[in-house]
Amino acid sequence: MSHEEKLFPFDRGRRRPDPAKVAEFAATARKLQQEREGAAGIATRLLGSTPFAEWPRLAQREELRNSGALDELSREVAARVDRVPLESLAIAELSTTIADSLAADSYPVVVLAQIRAQAWKDRGLSLCYLARYSEALDAFDRAEGYLRPFGTLAHDRAIVRLARATTLQEANRFDESIALLQECTKIFEDHGDTRRQLLCANAEGALLHRMKRFREACDAYLALLPMAEKINDRTLLASIHNNIGQSSTEIGDFKTAEAHVNQAIAIFTELGQPLRIAASELARGRMFVRRGEIERGINHLHAVREQYLRQNLVEEAGLCGLEIVEAQLARGASIEAEAFAWQIVREFTAAQLNVRAITALGYLSEAIAARKASAATVQNVRHFIRSLRKRPDAEFVATA
Amino acid sequence: MTVLSNPLQDDQQFEVVYAGYFDLLVQIAVHKFRVPDSEAETLAHDVLISYLRKSHDVVALRPWLIGAICHASRHYWRLNGRTIAAEEELALDRADPASMRILDSLPDQLAAREALECLNPRCREILHMRYFEGCTVIEIAERLGVKPKYAQKLIARCLRRAETLYGDKGKLQ
Numbered sequence: 001m002s003h004e005e006k007l008f009p010f011d012r013g014r015r016r017p018d019p020a021k022v023a024e025f026a027a028t029a030r031k032l033q034q035e036r037e038g039a040a041g042i043a044t045r046l047l048g049s050t051p052f053a054e055w056p057r058l059a060q061r062e063e064l065r066n067s068g069a070l071d072e073l074s075r076e077v078a079a080r081v082d083r084v085p086l087e088s089l090a091i092a093e094l095s096t097t098i099a100d101s102l103a104a105d106s107y108p109v110v111v112l113a114q115i116r117a118q119a120w121k122d123r124g125l126s127l128c129y130l131a132r133y134s135e136a137l138d139a140f141d142r143a144e145g146y147l148r149p150f151g152t153l154a155h156d157r158a159i160v161r162l163a164r165a166t167t168l169q170e171a172n173r174f175d176e177s178i179a180l181l182q183e184c185t186k187i188f189e190d191h192g193d194t195r196r197q198l199l200c201a202n203a204e205g206a207l208l209h210r211m212k213r214f215r216e217a218c219d220a221y222l223a224l225l226p227m228a229e230k231i232n233d234r235t236l237l238a239s240i241h242n243n244i245g246q247s248s249t250e251i252g253d254f255k256t257a258e259a260h261v262n263q264a265i266a267i268f269t270e271l272g273q274p275l276r277i278a279a280s281e282l283a284r285g286r287m288f289v290r291r292g293e294i295e296r297g298i299n300h301l302h303a304v305r306e307q308y309l310r311q312n313l314v315e316e317a318g319l320c321g322l323e324i325v326e327a328q329l330a331r332g333a334s335i336e337a338e339a340f341a342w343q344i345v346r347e348f349t350a351a352q353l354n355v356r357a358i359t360a361l362g363y364l365s366e367a368i369a370a371r372k373a374s375a376a377t378v379q380n381v382r383h384f385i386r387s388l389r390k391r392p393d394a395e396f397v398a399t400a
Numbered sequence: 401m402t403v404l405s406n407p408l409q410d411d412q413q414f415e416v417v418y419a420g421y422f423d424l425l426v427q428i429a430v431h432k433f434r435v436p437d438s439e440a441e442t443l444a445h446d447v448l449i450s451y452l453r454k455s456h457d458v459v460a461l462r463p464w465l466i467g468a469i470c471h472a473s474r475h476y477w478r479l480n481g482r483t484i485a486a487e488e489e490l491a492l493d494r495a496d497p498a499s500m501r502i503l504d505s506l507p508d509q510l511a512a513r514e515a516l517e518c519l520n521p522r523c524r525e526i527l528h529m530r531y532f533e534g535c536t537v538i539e540i541a542e543r544l545g546v547k548p549k550y551a552q553k554l555i556a557r558c559l560r561r562a563e564t565l566y567g568d569k570g571k572l573q
Binding site: 015017018021022024025026028029030032036067108110111114115150151152153154155156187190191192193194195 | 450452467473
């Protein structure tokens, strides 16, 4: 082999892209851009003018059957997932129907895989918000299935896996979640995607909190604030403030907790995200109780509960109600605690929630009546009800 | 090298982006990951196409594209049976940004040869092994009898020296 033949690294000027490929790239770019511009506002308008029950029929509308409109639908899913998760799911289902039925030659295969994966990822996320974790994980499997053949789509795959990690965390599968988060962090870092790197770090902090490593969680969140402020992602910033508030409450640092929860509520209010406001208000109510302002805390928690009930989120309202029961027990008001526990039982029964949750709540009510219940009993029931999201068939084990 | 750090704004930018980054992406796939030429071109094309749906989301184009081609190249080898180097080896082989810049500034074989001629024998040998024989950092370390991290430093140092000397020579001419 001659010296010239062996010489390979500095032949940069010789490599010319195939004109056909350049043309394909330019045509795809123009098509996507035109669709993006053409779809502006279309999804909002069609969803607004069509009754909820008829949304699935929108899949036939030609103006929604393109990448731009699907991006619009994706934004609708994200915008509603907090406020009205059922609507969010309905839109995500519409998106997957459209994406799956797009003609195979409508876009380059890589782009088609991205479109379909995004739709299924959104569907998984909506299902997660409705605590339908098993179905959510199936949706993420579908999304990853579309991406699997393409090594170029590592970033898309990491986005799906971040959503999966969040879901696993909600389902108390912590080890799997943290492994995925670490993997995703690396991929986002490799792509220079600072915002999603922060999302992963925030999720890791949440995991530490769930594992009751509160001080570590608090430190982890505090370390994220400068970067979050720098990239000016308001939702993420509010979420970090809220998390610092919750972890600080657990370690008894109420001054820090109050300051950060207040900031979270202010930002969520500015962003118009009522369910997130409610979650932060719940954290504030819990903080009042923990620092000894029990009456104020109970009143606050009642207001949050009302908010959940207005959104028909009976389970969340019940879990919030159990915070009230715990606070009432703490101040020795067993009669009120018992009455309130029975009220939650009635709400769960009326909403036809998991019968095991109702059994656990019934046990709690009777334990309070028999003056055998403590804060630990309430926490055990609350933990059990949350655990039913992961294992709907779990059996309640009573503790003193 | 065309560097666009903002999302695509209009039609005319599309082909500019493609022309500006295609070559860089192919170079990375071929030289850093030893992906065969034709496959590297396909990967580079797919990376650029996949960027189109993310143009609104990607803050910095260049790092995003480089990240994508690196992952695509690793995926290529996972599918095609080569044992992927251990993470440490990958880290050693990962070109530092300064080296990438130097590679960009040495555009053809002639320039490379001239640059090598400006160097002392040791640096010439090191860069010859790295860029003419295609040795990995670990292989170079073994041949020089030094630790891989030190070999990596030597390569970077020689590249910088080549750039400086070659640049000075150009100025004199």
